[in-house]
Amino acid sequence: xxxxxxxxxxxxxxxxxxxxxxxxxxxxxxxxxxxERVLAAISELGFVRNDAARxxxxxxxxxxxxxxxxxxxxxxxxxxxxxxxxxxxxxxxxLLASSQGDPRREERYVDLFEEQRVQGLLISPVGDPSxxxxxxxxxxxxTVLVDRDAEAESYGSASVDDVHGGxxxxxxxxxxxxxxxxxxxxDPGLRQVADRFAGARQxxxxxxxxxxxxxxxxxxILGGRAAAADLLRRETAPDAIFCANDLLATGVLxxxxxxxxxRVPGDVALVGYDDxxxxxxxxxxxxxxxxxxxxxxxxxxxxxxxxxxxEHTVFKPELVVRASSRRTGDxxx
Amino acid sequence: xxxxxxxxxxxxxxxxxxxxxxxxxxxxxxxxxxxERVLAAISELGFVRNDAARxxxxxxxxxxxxxxxxxxxxxxxxxxxxxxxxxxxxxxxxLLASSQGDPRREERYVDLFEEQRVQGLLISPVGDPSxxxxxxxxxxxxTVLVDRDAEAESYGSASVDDVHGGxxxxxxxxxxxxxxxxxxxxDPGLRQVADRFAGARQxxxxxxxxxxxxxxxxxxILGGRAAAADLLRRETAPDAIFCANDLLATGVLxxxxxxxxxRVPGDVALVGYDDxxxxxxxxxxxxxxxxxxxxxxxxxxxxxxxxxxxEHTVFKPELVVRASSRRTGDxxx
DNA sequence: GTGCCCCTTTGAATCGTTTCAGAAATACGA
DNA sequence: TCGTATTTCTGAAACGATTCAAAGGGGCAC
Numbered sequence: 001x002x003x004x005x006x007x008x009x010x011x012x013x014x015x016x017x018x019x020x021x022x023x024x025x026x027x028x029x030x031x032x033x034x035x036e037r038v039l040a041a042i043s044e045l046g047f048v049r050n051d052a053a054r055x056x057x058x059x060x061x062x063x064x065x066x067x068x069x070x071x072x073x074x075x076x077x078x079x080x081x082x083x084x085x086x087x088x089x090x091x092x093x094x095l096l097a098s099s100q101g102d103p104r105r106e107e108r109y110v111d112l113f114e115e116q117r118v119q120g121l122l123i124s125p126v127g128d129p130s131x132x133x134x135x136x137x138x139x140x141x142x143t144v145l146v147d148r149d150a151e152a153e154s155y156g157s158a159s160v161d162d163v164h165g166g167x168x169x170x171x172x173x174x175x176x177x178x179x180x181x182x183x184x185x186x187d188p189g190l191r192q193v194a195d196r197f198a199g200a201r202q203x204x205x206x207x208x209x210x211x212x213x214x215x216x217x218x219x220x221i222l223g224g225r226a227a228a229a230d231l232l233r234r235e236t237a238p239d240a241i242f243c244a245n246d247l248l249a250t251g252v253l254x255x256x257x258x259x260x261x262x263r264v265p266g267d268v269a270l271v272g273y274d275d276x277x278x279x280x281x282x283x284x285x286x287x288x289x290x291x292x293x294x295x296x297x298x299x300x301x302x303x304x305x306x307x308x309x310x311e312h313t314v315f316k317p318e319l320v321v322r323a324s325s326r327r328t329g330d331x332x333x
Numbered sequence: 334x335x336x337x338x339x340x341x342x343x344x345x346x347x348x349x350x351x352x353x354x355x356x357x358x359x360x361x362x363x364x365x366x367x368x369e370r371v372l373a374a375i376s377e378l379g380f381v382r383n384d385a386a387r388x389x390x391x392x393x394x395x396x397x398x399x400x401x402x403x404x405x406x407x408x409x410x411x412x413x414x415x416x417x418x419x420x421x422x423x424x425x426x427x428l429l430a431s432s433q434g435d436p437r438r439e440e441r442y443v444d445l446f447e448e449q450r451v452q453g454l455l456i457s458p459v460g461d462p463s464x465x466x467x468x469x470x471x472x473x474x475x476t477v478l479v480d481r482d483a484e485a486e487s488y489g490s491a492s493v494d495d496v497h498g499g500x501x502x503x504x505x506x507x508x509x510x511x512x513x514x515x516x517x518x519x520d521p522g523l524r525q526v527a528d529r530f531a532g533a534r535q536x537x538x539x540x541x542x543x544x545x546x547x548x549x550x551x552x553x554i555l556g557g558r559a560a561a562a563d564l565l566r567r568e569t570a571p572d573a574i575f576c577a578n579d580l581l582a583t584g585v586l587x588x589x590x591x592x593x594x595x596r597v598p599g600d601v602a603l604v605g606y607d608d609x610x611x612x613x614x615x616x617x618x619x620x621x622x623x624x625x626x627x628x629x630x631x632x633x634x635x636x637x638x639x640x641x642x643x644e645h646t647v648f649k650p651e652l653v654v655r656a657s658s659r660r661t662g663d664x665x666x
Numbered sequence: 667g668t669g670c671c672c673c674t675t676t677g678a679a680t681c682g683t684t685t686c687a688g689a690a691a692t693a694c695g696a
Numbered sequence: 697t698c699g700t701a702t703t704t705c706t707g708a709a710a711c712g713a714t715t716c717a718a719a720g721g722g723g724c725a726c
Contacts, residue, residue, distance in 0.1 A: 003472065003473075005711090005712055005713080006712065006713060006714090007712075007713095015675075015676085016675065016676045016677060017676090017677075017712090017713080017714090018675070018676055018677065018678095018714080018715080018716090019674085019675060019676075020713090021713065021714055021715080022674090022675085022714095024713090024714095025713095025714075029673085029674075029675095030674075030675085031673080031674060031675090034674080034675085046468065046471070046472055048447050048448060048472065049448050049712090049713075050389070050448065050450065050711085050712055050713065051385075051445075051448035051449045051450070051713095052384075052385045052386070052388035052389040052394075052449070052450065052711085052712080052713090053385075053389050053681090053711070053712035053713040053714085054448075054712080054713050054714075055385035055681095055713090056383065056385040056386050056389055056680090056681050056682065056683085056711090056712080056713075056714095057680070057681050057712085057713055057714045057715080058681085058713085058714075059681075061385075063445075071404065071410055071413060071414070071429065072407060072410035072411060072413075072414055074405060074407070077404055077405035077410060078405060080404060080405075080431070081404070081405055081431065081433065084431060084433075088438070088441075093430075093441065093442070093445055094430075095428045095429070095430065096404065096428065096429035096430065096431070097426075097427075097428065097429065098413070098414065098417060098429070100414070100417075105421070108421075108426065109426070112384070112396075112426055114381050115381060115382050115383065115384035115387075116384045116385070117383065117384070117385065135379065138379070139336065139379055139381065140336075221610050221611075221614070250611065250614045251614075253614055254613065254614045277554050278554075278583065278611045278614075278615075280587065281554070281583045281584075281586055281587045281611075281615055281616055282611075282614055282615065282616060283614055283615060283616050283617070283618070284616070285616070338681090338682055338683085339682065339683065339684095340682075340683095348705075348706085349705065349706045349707060350682090350683080350684090350706085350707075351684085351685080351686090351705070351706055351707065351708095352704085352705060352706075353683095354683065354684055354685080355684095355704095355705085357683095357684095358684075362703085362704075362705095363704075363705085364703080364704060364705090367704080367705085382682090382683080383681085383682050383683070384683095385681085385682080385683090386681070386682035386683040386684085386711090387682080387683050387684075388683090388711095389681090389682080389683075389684095389710095389711050389712065389713090390682085390683050390684045390685080390710075390711050391683085391684075391711085392711075
């Protein structure tokens with residue numbers, strides 16, 4: 001049994017397909033009696049508009065594609081929530097896809113969304129905005145990078161000044177007397193990572209502190225835990241660890257506590273990045289660099305829908321000091 | 334400038350539209366020389382298949398809709414990751430939508446997915462599986478409830494035995510000598526909540542312990558924090574708090590620590606539910622009831638795609654004891 | 667009764683892809 | 697050289713909603 005179509009509804013209600021379509025899209029152009037007859041037929045037949053056909057005719061959908069690096073990272077989850085909320089205000093819908101940091105998966109989703117002729121694409125790209133994204137734009141798909149600055153590129157962007165963020169974190173650490181700082185992140189090639197590291201380096205250099213890049217296997221709790229375990233096997237541990245996001249910092253904290261030899265923040269200070277909701281409730285509440293996730297999502301959608309003129313929005317990050325970096329603070333095991 | 338269509342490609346390559354379609358879908362039916370000519374035309378014109386047209390013709394998409402209560406809850410995020418992964422194996426794609434616990438938003442997404450003629454729908458419904466979902470099924474949309482038992486209903490389900498989970502948690506608490514237990518959750522009408530509470534009650538009654546249902550404003554960290562703050566204003570605080578999920582427990586922990594009068598687990602034991610990745614790294618590592626989130630996502634997709642015969646899969650939860658409920662454990666402020 | 671206007675309704679054309687019956691071209695054996 | 701298989705290609709039909717020019721019909725003024 002095939003799904004009911006406008007034709008079926010039209011037959012049942014004794015009207016033409018055009019009228020059915022009008023009931024659906026321009027109800028006030030249809031006489032009340034007719035409209036009711038059509039609506040009755042619709043509910044009797046369980047008619048559901050076929051979006052494919054509608055889109056085919058319309059040429060565009062009311063859907064915004066959002067491709068995230070990692071939907072499981074609360075930072076991105078919050079960003080997505082902001083985007084959904086803003087889109088709903090403009091009668092659009094956000095469909096979420098998580099690339100899990102896998103470029104092939106990312107490409108699959110980008111392809112899918114382009115084939116679906118989405119209203120626009122929001123994306124936090126895995127690597128450097130690929131040629132693929134350039135194509136998108138040149139074919140007229142409005143594209144906004146989130147959590148990534150696009151500079152002079154052809155797409156819009158909603159990002160954070162990560163150089164500044166990195167600087168804030170390390171300035172705070174050196175002000176507290178820390179001198180051997182480890183910077184943890186997965187891939188120095190990632191733009192976000194590179195920027196945060198650059199800022200960190202500026203601050204470290206002007207204070208004459210050491211700064212070492214320590215590579216993790218991923219930007220996750222597990223990645224942080226593993227990298228920290230390695231780090232602690234060395235003869236001398238750093239006296240501060242700055243992680244490129246809060247998930248890493250959470251993992252580092254777990255490793256430090258399991259190891260048991262170093263107190264946080266007594267022996268090792270720890271600073272994260274993002275200020276996800278869990279940061280304040282970690283074993284040792286995390287000092288971190290806050291980024292306005294929801295607001296970024298909202299802004300990106302507004303830019304996409306052309307509700308806003310700016311091409312690039314850059315938010316200022318903000319240092320949130322908590323126990324994990326306060327020398328005078330209450331230590332933990 | 335209109336986007337290129339198969340027709341344009343066909344003209345450019347000097348073949349018919351049927352041949353272009355074959356290059357796209359049955360490449361081996363086309364002579365090599367021809368195929369290459371067509372591929373060249375495709376890339377010259379920047380042709381992108383129009384999914385709407387394709388679907389219209391095919392009648393169905395290769396997309397699975399997943400509607401979650403709250404994409405920001407790591408439990409659901411993990412479930413989604415499992416679902417995506419499994420779907421990818423079967424050459425399908427998962428599109429995520431977060432209802433944020435709002436029934437209207439949920440309905441919008443369900444409508445959208447039905448109009449898109451998705452391959453199937455996975456959903457953790459806000460309220461009771463509404464008539465709306467019944468319609469879906471009766472119209473032939475494969476539907477699987479996740480994180481929710483469907484019993485004799487007409488859809489499949491991948492769920493957890495939450496009565497058992499509730500029992501495990503409270504049995505553990507009373508075995509430790511706790512007698513005044515508060516159960517925190519948002520809405521007793523939610524099935525998951527009701528089941529966990531029922532299990533908790535069984536365990537409490539057979540041990541002669543008090544069990545009180547305390548209502549929170551939402552199943553989030555903030556909800557937990559607020560409810561706990563209220564609770565602590567009473568003359569006598571409970572000696573154990575069992576939260577319907579780990580987010581609530583995280584919030585409760587924050588409130589307890591900010592309040593400062595009670596030690597965890599010394600004065601108050603705390604048990605969560607889900608075992609999200611953050612549970613083990615909370616200020617006081619959380620005792621919790623583990624549910625196999627990823628596995629549930631995977632299983633649900635398999636059921637949806639008919640790769641598996643069972644109608645209902647019920648997973649067994651598992652108690653994970655950590656510091657937040659160990660009397661002998663290391664206390665925190 | 668006629669003409670005019672306005673409100674409703676009609677139905678063919680259109681969007682871009684896939685499918686499929688059959689045509690065309692090529693290969694091969696006798 | 698012919699007949700038959702086999703491979704390759706063609707192009708019209710179909711999917712289902714929307715659009716829009718045109719037709720239908722009612723009301724009203726003269």
